[in-house]
Amino acid sequence: MTSFLNRQDSYQEYDYFPGDAYPGDHHSLRLRRLSSGRSIHNIPHYNPSLSDGGDSEDDNQGQPRELRSLPRHMAIKKAKLKSRGIQVPVLSKAEMWKQDKLKKLQKLQNKAREILFFLALWGKTLQKIGGNFGGGVQSYFLFLRFLVILNFVSFLLMAGFVIIPSLVFRQVGVSFMNSNSTGEEICTVYEPNPPGLVVFYDYFLNLLSGTGFMEYSFMFYGYYNNTMVEDRNFSYKIPLAYLFTAIFYFAFCLICIVTRMGSAARVAVATGGSTAVNYSMIVFTGWDYGCLGDTATKLKQKNLLYRLQVDLEEERLKKHAASLTLLQKFGLHSLRLLMFLLVLGLNIAAFFGIFYATRYSQAQQNQSAGIQALFYEYLPSVVISAGNFLVPLLCDQIAKVERYSPSITVIVALLRAVVLRFVSLGVLLFTLWDQITCKGKINDLKCMLCGYNYESYPCWETRVGQEMYKLTLFDLLINIALLVLVEFPRRMVVDNWSSKISQLVGRQEFVVSSSVLGLVYSQTVVWTGALFCPLLPLINTVKFVILFYCKKITLFSNCRPPQKTFRSTTSAFFFLVVLLLGWMLASVVLIYSIAVIRPSLGCGPFRFSDNMWSVVPKSLYSLPLVTQEFLFFLGSQAFTIPLFSLSSLVMFYVIALFSIYGKSVRLLRQQLKGESRDKQFLVKQIGELSQ
């Protein structure tokens, strides 16, 4: 009853003060000045708990309501504070002490948060970028920072478990030879550093291609021996450490990506789905109040205008598309099919190019020297980069013919670029596999003796590691070269030479999607090569740091702010999904290398096993019996089937919970609608009764 009366109260205020719907503040200011005990009228529709007689200071938990969360003017808050001070608080000494401690804890938390933000890598830079260029560009740099940290932690992992023990135990440990080798002596010969004079510039070439002095070093797989150290209570086997570190590295990366995806997904779900364009959201929350200065403000306004116009146009296009006749629809779909086939054809052409280039390069590598050798070494990287540059360009032109709506065009372009990048990497790996294992036929002439193509690849793991190293290095060099040779000159030309062409071309725009794909591609290369080149995560960390600063410089000097906005909250999720795809590709390579291919006999810690995984069963049998039984039990059906059923149960529970939350949200919305209808009905009743 009281709440109804209060609603009536607020409606009366509504009626009596048109044009001044917030009389509550002024009312109460005057009341406060008169006496300090009256109740406060509230703004219509505001928190009904305040509309009760006195001030309800405590909410349900009995904690005093924070004064600063009250949306009132300062004078009212001060008066409330005073009145609270006057009413002797009925709190015991213990409670007062507790509240005091809580306040101190909160202050400490705030201080810690401030310090953490200060220490976070590049925190201020990222904020500056977000303020000037928007959320889309900022999400790229956030993603880059995440990858830098991931790579650095992975390097620490590798260093701690593989590189440092290898360094230390190389002198101390025992490296056992397998005496039951059956006439394969020729396979064990591996000479990475042929004796003789070395020309001085060879060092530089070796640095770029990972051969020579770099080949037989901690960089690559071939340097590690199967040393084993055994002490009274401590034993450390390098092969086991190497294998488990690689596997754990992959698992660790997966956990990091999935956790990050979880938090990004939560945000995306909370905002109610990304595909539905939400005009209210743009209009109500679109403005950034931190924008300083006229230029930034005008820019933001232009952005918003463009965004609204694009969304409105897209809606009009959708309505138009829905109203096409059957014949027109048929024509449009067949056109799209044709374009799809064209794109497929372009991709296949690119893949064949990579295939032949790799094969040619591998064939030429042993037969040339000097600069020419370098050229042949880098041929696959060049072809991949050229393909990744040209094919999307052509696809963009094709997309103009297809006439999808703008948002779908962006997604389609991204998907095509993703497929292109990953499949080109896959083709490179396939070509290598092809050469190393003689197309998988063990009984082929070249592979019969050692199980792999010994003549061309005395240490095939090192060779694969070298290819990945070259890809990484080439990617970095291309980025720096583009920066110096294309972006800076473009800006200088556009700024200083005003002609029609330079107006048309304009300053560069930072394209987020293709940059992100570049990052995902580099990371996939690193994952693929990490088993064969343990220092690759470190090199990648350095590369990404250099890339961060290069991109930052080019962003602030050469780029104009983006015209098209990129949704930052859902794009973060999309980047992580693509990264996960790259991870899956790399894990396929990992599993295949560990489980199937015969390791080289001349180098590496696995040289005397049939495959890399077989060191695990061998060392398993040296564990105490109880541990062995326990591990066997974990792998048996008695354990996995209950585990599987339990996880399915948990999954169904979570799905049920999710659907129930959705239903309750819908129910609450209906209730809201119902309540407002009640309100209108009652107002009508009041009007009728008062007549």
Added chain:
Amino acid sequence: MGTTASQLDTLRLLEYEVSVHSSIQELTFLTKQEILHAYQRFDELVPKEVKNRLDYRISMNDVLTLPELKANPFNERICKVFSTSDIKDGSLDFDDFLDLLSAFSDSATLDIKSHYAFRIFDFDDDGTLGRHDLEKLVNCLTGGTDDTNLTPDEMRQLIDNILEESDIDKDGTVNLSEFQHVISRSPDFVSSFKIVL
């Protein structure tokens, strides 16, 4: 800079109040440093000869010379919303200024921010966002001049869409709860509704 005696006295008084009684800190979301810094910026706008500096009302035009507010398309609305002056001219005294900064600070709650955002967007102060309010809001967002506005058709389409999405009780206007409902789904609002001196 040449602070006069009265300025120094007021500053010391403020520091005393803030540190010993800590009453102002309970009433705003600002830290002690921020409050003192805010006072320094406020003080620059008060004419030198005024004695009672904390109670002086700065006119709206002077407030709008602050760089953080100068280019903001909502600057006048912000001043009018936070002003407690009887003649409703948008002038602010120091308490109003603290209120403003508190609502726009880092640690203010979503509740406070959405409440004040609603009041800022309510151009005719009638407690709801009607078609005219929304139209003025969109014009502020896109620039306000003739060549940066949407065409009347686009505007009509946009406002129809906004009302369809957010007007739950279908009364043709967006009230505070509907507004807060839309805001609660945006993850970027709290970080964009921020002014830091």
